[in-house]
Amino acid sequence: MAPLRHLLPALTLGSVAHSAVLAQDQFQKRCESFADEIDTPNVKVNIVSYVSGSTNLTLDNVATCDQSVAVSSDVCRVAMAVTTSNASEITLEAWFPRDYAGRFISTGNGGLGGCIQYSDLSYTSGLGFATVGANNGHNGTSGEPFYKAPEVLEDFVYRSVHTGIVVGKQLTDLFYDEGYDKSYYLGCSTGGRQGFKLAQDFPGELDGIVAGAPAINFVGLLSWSAHFYPITGPVGSATYLSLDEWDLVHEEVLRQCDGLDGAEDGIIEDTDLCHPNATTLLCSPGEASDSCLTAAQVNTVHEIYAPLLSSNGTLIYPRMQPGGEQYAAPAMYNGQPFPYSKDWWRYVVYSDPNWNATKWTVKDAEAALRQNPYNIQTWNADLSPLRDAGSKLLTYHGLQDQLISSDDSKLYYHRLLETMGATSSQLDEFYRFFQISGMAHCQSGDGAYGIGNRAVSDYSTDPEDNVLMAMVRWVEEGVPPETIRGAKFSDGVGSEIEYYRKHCRYPRRNVYKGPGNYTDENAWECI
Numbered sequence: 001m002a003p004l005r006h007l008l009p010a011l012t013l014g015s016v017a018h019s020a021v022l023a024q025d026q027f028q029k030r031c032e033s034f035a036d037e038i039d040t041p042n043v044k045v046n047i048v049s050y051v052s053g054s055t056n057l058t059l060d061n062v063a064t065c066d067q068s069v070a071v072s073s074d075v076c077r078v079a080m081a082v083t084t085s086n087a088s089e090i091t092l093e094a095w096f097p098r099d100y101a102g103r104f105i106s107t108g109n110g111g112l113g114g115c116i117q118y119s120d121l122s123y124t125s126g127l128g129f130a131t132v133g134a135n136n137g138h139n140g141t142s143g144e145p146f147y148k149a150p151e152v153l154e155d156f157v158y159r160s161v162h163t164g165i166v167v168g169k170q171l172t173d174l175f176y177d178e179g180y181d182k183s184y185y186l187g188c189s190t191g192g193r194q195g196f197k198l199a200q201d202f203p204g205e206l207d208g209i210v211a212g213a214p215a216i217n218f219v220g221l222l223s224w225s226a227h228f229y230p231i232t233g234p235v236g237s238a239t240y241l242s243l244d245e246w247d248l249v250h251e252e253v254l255r256q257c258d259g260l261d262g263a264e265d266g267i268i269e270d271t272d273l274c275h276p277n278a279t280t281l282l283c284s285p286g287e288a289s290d291s292c293l294t295a296a297q298v299n300t301v302h303e304i305y306a307p308l309l310s311s312n313g314t315l316i317y318p319r320m321q322p323g324g325e326q327y328a329a330p331a332m333y334n335g336q337p338f339p340y341s342k343d344w345w346r347y348v349v350y351s352d353p354n355w356n357a358t359k360w361t362v363k364d365a366e367a368a369l370r371q372n373p374y375n376i377q378t379w380n381a382d383l384s385p386l387r388d389a390g391s392k393l394l395t396y397h398g399l400q401d402q403l404i405s406s407d408d409s410k411l412y413y414h415r416l417l418e419t420m421g422a423t424s425s426q427l428d429e430f431y432r433f434f435q436i437s438g439m440a441h442c443q444s445g446d447g448a449y450g451i452g453n454r455a456v457s458d459y460s461t462d463p464e465d466n467v468l469m470a471m472v473r474w475v476e477e478g479v480p481p482e483t484i485r486g487a488k489f490s491d492g493v494g495s496e497i498e499y500y501r502k503h504c505r506y507p508r509r510n511v512y513k514g515p516g517n518y519t520d521e522n523a524w525e526c527i
Helices: 004-037 118-126 150-175 190-201 218-226 228-232 243-261 295-304 325-332 339-349 362-371 384-389 406-420 424-428 467-477
Strands: 043-051 056-058 068-070 075-085 088-097 103-107 129-134 182-188 208-212 315-317 392-398 431-436 483-489 497-504 510-512 524-526
Touching: 004 043, 004 075, 004 150, 068 118, 075 150, 088 118, 088 150, 103 118, 103 150, 118 129, 118 182, 129 150, 150 182, 150 190, 182 190, 182 467, 190 208, 190 392, 208 467, 218 228, 218 315, 218 339, 218 362, 228 295, 243 325, 243 510, 315 362, 339 362, 392 406, 392 467, 406 424, 406 431, 424 431, 431 483, 431 497, 497 510, 497 524
Parallel strands: 103 129, 103 182, 182 208, 208 392, 392 431
Antiparallel strands: 043 075, 056 068, 075 088, 088 129, 483 497, 510 524
16 A cells, blocks of 8 residues: 555545536536526527537527637526617626626627627626627627618617626626626627617716727718718729729829838738828829829829718718728729618618619718618717726727728717817826737738737737736726737637737827848837
């Protein structure tokens, strides 16, 4: 028989393993019995199931939404229908992680937003958040459910995300004995607009809101998206540019603007300094057209970079920021009406499914602005109630965004300064905006876009590298982010990191000072 002292380590390890199994079993049993405890008004529970980490969860979902998601950690999944009116309901999911950090978070949507973003549920629950996400009151990515359905539209504008937070907090308190300590929000694009809607209309409901590339000035945004088709015309028009021709434009924009920040690295650090002149691409008599542009095409480029004005000259939406041409061309300048804009006028503004989107004019923009249902504009520039509630709002915007111009976020920032009579340092106390150079719409791009805003750009949970955890540190430790550090991947997330770059807090901008290579993050300075 072995000496007792030789058995003690094995016994200890065995006890630890046995305790872990018991804890696992207790969590699973807690989940399996949870449905019997839910007695929340207007909530119908459809699914309560334990899902182990590393499961590839296949979803019974509409065809235009995600069909599967990799679950990153053990969770208790609760799927339910929540009635919001006599004529509307939302589909809501709550994911409660086994490794719970005592925090609640709501996630947002995208586009015209009838899909739960399961990837965000997996990402945030994997970070220990009790997480909720909803379908915004309808299924799929089309705007057709808004047709003569004001209650469904109201869910989309604000009620879905707000209701999800109210119900989600109640269920979090019910599921965990300790409840939750702090509450957060994470979203981008339409999700960014939802975050701003919460900040503007429900101040104090959350401790921290991370709202990226926000689709605020929403009707103006859809008008701006619609106005590209009248500029380019259909494919084959004299005013239309092919993808190859937009590549030429992009190269010329970089030639004129890339070095303005001190380094020629294929990235524009401050698009405010860039005002490209496309006449340099004008074909000379007899020059081959594959290496230059016609006069009509040059005019198209200049119109693309002009702000959208109303018929009386007032600003509807700012210009497209230069530098993202290769991302914007397939989505915005493709010779077709933009689908979300088309749906908005068909199913909301005019309630006419046969309305011809190719006939759009600025008069249609003005009609939509007069309508502004449930104040979907999300353009209130007085955030003093949010400030007074002690809540924090962090926003970021990629400077290569192909779908929502980053100039709109800058415009909102300056509207805040004016409306609130505040200085930048006063805004910094509760509201911080970061320009992310080399980031396209919410993800990807040519630069250091990996900031942890979603699973596809996550590589670190350090608050210096992860925008969500930066918000957590700001709320819970009182340490606000000075910069957001991004990673440049060689071939997408999970591949080799080529370099890091610290993105500046607006209105500061990044300038290359040297002496190292531009890939050296310490060779840059926020000024």
